[in-house]
Amino acid sequence: MSTAERIWTAALLVIGDEILSGRTQDKNVAQVATWLNVQGIRLAEVRVVGDREEAIVEAVNALRARNDYLFTTGGIGPTHDDITVDAVAAALGVGVVIHPEARAILERYYETRGGLNEARLRMARVPDGAELIPNRMSGAPGIRCGNVFLMAGVPSITAGMLDALTGTLEGGLPVLSETIGSWVAESEIADLLRQTESAHEGCAIGSYPFFREGRVGANFVVRAVDPAVLSACAEALLTGLRAMGREAVPGGI
Amino acid sequence: MSTAERIWTAALLVIGDEILSGRTQDKNVAQVATWLNVQGIRLAEVRVVGDREEAIVEAVNALRARNDYLFTTGGIGPTHDDITVDAVAAALGVGVVIHPEARAILERYYETRGGLNEARLRMARVPDGAELIPNRMSGAPGIRCGNVFLMAGVPSITAGMLDALTGTLEGGLPVLSETIGSWVAESEIADLLRQTESAHEGCAIGSYPFFREGRVGANFVVRAVDPAVLSACAEALLTGLRAMGREAVPGGI
Numbered sequence: 001m002s003t004a005e006r007i008w009t010a011a012l013l014v015i016g017d018e019i020l021s022g023r024t025q026d027k028n029v030a031q032v033a034t035w036l037n038v039q040g041i042r043l044a045e046v047r048v049v050g051d052r053e054e055a056i057v058e059a060v061n062a063l064r065a066r067n068d069y070l071f072t073t074g075g076i077g078p079t080h081d082d083i084t085v086d087a088v089a090a091a092l093g094v095g096v097v098i099h100p101e102a103r104a105i106l107e108r109y110y111e112t113r114g115g116l117n118e119a120r121l122r123m124a125r126v127p128d129g130a131e132l133i134p135n136r137m138s139g140a141p142g143i144r145c146g147n148v149f150l151m152a153g154v155p156s157i158t159a160g161m162l163d164a165l166t167g168t169l170e171g172g173l174p175v176l177s178e179t180i181g182s183w184v185a186e187s188e189i190a191d192l193l194r195q196t197e198s199a200h201e202g203c204a205i206g207s208y209p210f211f212r213e214g215r216v217g218a219n220f221v222v223r224a225v226d227p228a229v230l231s232a233c234a235e236a237l238l239t240g241l242r243a244m245g246r247e248a249v250p251g252g253i
Numbered sequence: 254m255s256t257a258e259r260i261w262t263a264a265l266l267v268i269g270d271e272i273l274s275g276r277t278q279d280k281n282v283a284q285v286a287t288w289l290n291v292q293g294i295r296l297a298e299v300r301v302v303g304d305r306e307e308a309i310v311e312a313v314n315a316l317r318a319r320n321d322y323l324f325t326t327g328g329i330g331p332t333h334d335d336i337t338v339d340a341v342a343a344a345l346g347v348g349v350v351i352h353p354e355a356r357a358i359l360e361r362y363y364e365t366r367g368g369l370n371e372a373r374l375r376m377a378r379v380p381d382g383a384e385l386i387p388n389r390m391s392g393a394p395g396i397r398c399g400n401v402f403l404m405a406g407v408p409s410i411t412a413g414m415l416d417a418l419t420g421t422l423e424g425g426l427p428v429l430s431e432t433i434g435s436w437v438a439e440s441e442i443a444d445l446l447r448q449t450e451s452a453h454e455g456c457a458i459g460s461y462p463f464f465r466e467g468r469v470g471a472n473f474v475v476r477a478v479d480p481a482v483l484s485a486c487a488e489a490l491l492t493g494l495r496a497m498g499r500e501a502v503p504g505g506i
């Protein structure tokens with residue numbers, strides 16, 4: 001692998017008062033992060049904003065400008081607090097139109113569910129020029145506008161939309177990782193971590209301490225794009241821990 | 254309540270590669286949001302960035318400028334990837350110093366745990382002029398620099414630091430909420446939601462759909478600062494749902 005390998009990045013914008021109020025525990029950050037990595041795209045930053053057009057517009061424009069892709073979750077449903085489509089259209093400087101295919105999808109979906117009313121038709125509204133992201137779960141599709149992808153807030157529906165996008169986005173090499181667990185206070189082996197990371201260019205070592213069964217321990221996550229470099233770095237850390245008389249468990253504790 | 258009531262806002266900056274890689278499910282957004290609300294402070298925005306000084310500096314300066322308070326979680330431990338103190342000091346334009354009280358706390362804490370080594374002493378480093386936030390859990394304190402509060406990433410330790418800050422920050426009135434659950438597709442009662450919200454100034458109604466036991470339903474969360482307005486709005490929504498022949502459950506489903 002060349003060190004000049006292009007790195008593809010994405011940002012995620014989570015939209016919803018329910019996250020900022022603490023009512024709802026977000027699940028989409030971890031889900032989107034994990035999915036992106038498999039696509040060879042790195043999640044570079046996340047923002048969470050409430051259901052306010054001004055906040056959404058600002059975040060969309062900041063994040064799409066400096067990342068290859070921007071994903072949003074939330075605010076594309078049928079109710080008055082679902083304002084993502086309007087805000088993204090405003091950010092992109094385009095109008096909002098009814099997408100004919102989205103309308104047809106919703107007509108079919110609601111045929112046996114009480115019919116397409118005005119609120120449901122809101123879910124066919126898209127920024128002008130957008131394409132649809134299929135949604136097998138609940139009818140209303142996600143929306144793609146260039147490098148901006150609008151997805152549902154309900155994690156199971158988001159998952160279906162991500163699944164529909166799998167393999168369709170250009171990316172680079174995925175970041176690989178190996179975890180080594182140890183019953184050691186991270187502060188006792190900080191030098192080893194720093195030196196091992198420095199000695200293996202292209203590797204990053206994260207240290208994640210825990211308290212369990214009355215003992216302190218930590219998992220050390222080595223990350224790299226190149227599998228040979230990753231393996232060498234993880235091996236060096238394992239050897240280093242054992243040389244210090246520490247129990248070290250490949251795969252983590 | 255006057256409509257000119259001052260609203261106090263906070264931002265949260267979550268720092269850590271482990272959140273952006275999807276390895277770790279963040280718990281601090283919901284925890285900090287819930288705690289802030291009790292203090293009469295609204296969580297206005299959240300950002301998640303990796304362990305990169307430039308990204309932390311940018312976010313700290315953007316967020317502290319436009320909120321009354323900024324909280325950070327993560328990156329204040331003893332290892333090489335813990336760079337929050339240096340990044341916040343850079344953002345504030347001050348140096349980094351060893352805080353004598355923090356050093357004394359760490360000396361006592363590690364007296365029976367192998368002594369204070371160089372890595373552990375890193376946790377006594379603070380931006381110049383900072384105060385400490387007590388940490389009953391694990392020795393190393395949190396750090397307060399003006400309106401910026403640096404807290405641990407491990408949620409149980411963060412919780413202890415929040416507890417130590419309880420009642421010490423100036424805030425306004427907390428946002429109150431009432432939840433009404435209904436076995437109804439939100440798209441069938443979107444008009445009722447919109448009209449009920451419009452008729453009660455100072456109220457916001459959020460709609461959170463779910464699929465459970467093979468049926469669609471939704472919880473409607475009414476939020477307001479004034480308890481009388483909140484109660485009137487929730488009652489109007491309950492009455493409206495029942496007038497449409499819908500089962501409506503105070504407290505939510």
